[in-house]
Amino acid sequence: DGGITQSPKYLFRKEGQNVTLSCEQNLNHDAMYWYRQDPGQGLRLIYYSQIVNDFQKGDIAEGYSVSREKKESFPLTVTSAQKNPTAFYLCATGQTMNTEAFFGQGTRLTVV
Amino acid sequence: RKEVEQDPGPFNVPEGATVAFNCTYSNSASQSFFWYRQDCRKEPKLLMSVYSSGNEDGRFTAQLNRASQYISLLIRDSKLSDSATYLCVVGGTYKYIFGTGTRLKVLA
Numbered sequence: 001d002g003g004i005t006q007s008p009k010y011l012f013r014k015e016g017q018n019v020t021l022s023c024e025q026n027l028n029h030d031a032m033y034w035y036r037q038d039p040g041q042g043l044r045l046i047y048y049s050q051i052v053n054d055f056q057k058g059d060i061a062e063g064y065s066v067s068r069e070k071k072e073s074f075p076l077t078v079t080s081a082q083k084n085p086t087a088f089y090l091c092a093t094g095q096t097m098n099t100e101a102f103f104g105q106g107t108r109l110t111v112v
Numbered sequence: 113r114k115e116v117e118q119d120p121g122p123f124n125v126p127e128g129a130t131v132a133f134n135c136t137y138s139n140s141a142s143q144s145f146f147w148y149r150q151d152c153r154k155e156p157k158l159l160m161s162v163y164s165s166g167n168e169d170g171r172f173t174a175q176l177n178r179a180s181q182y183i184s185l186l187i188r189d190s191k192l193s194d195s196a197t198y199l200c201v202v203g204g205t206y207k208y209i210f211g212t213g214t215r216l217k218v219l220a
Contacts, residue, residue: 050206
């Protein structure tokens, strides 16, 4: 099946812990994105990557890090520096900016 | 001013009603426009792209007004299953910019 796979679906993090969210795609799209959504809020861009080995900060990059070593994969690490990490995290891909974005099913992260 | 603005709603309408949402965007150079639907606790899914000439898909019609920098979504004959949040999305140079969404609740 073609698509975007995010894992895990639910993740619990202890205070001070780093966690990594996985995003894998087999759509052969160059561009990949990480968004964060808080309850009742819109999507805010964390990081994006237009091509392998290159990525750019979005609007709320502080406390997050990413890598793009392979076209298919764009993992997001939520570091201990992120003070309020509880949120719904969505990974998306796009072929060009004139075509739609496709989303994974999301990871719901909770700090315990 | 936000890059993409939407009325958050909620819009509560009876079944069978026609409802319209508007969305304004600030960057006049924007080239691509979309409406997404998001159900509670799920990922957004593409409802329809918005073309300069306007486009229709069944009960849904999307329009683009470049001069006034807004896009619209019209839903005719609303169904209970249309209850969701509708996100306006604008394609920027390197990223998609999302509105905060408009909540629709269709009542029996």
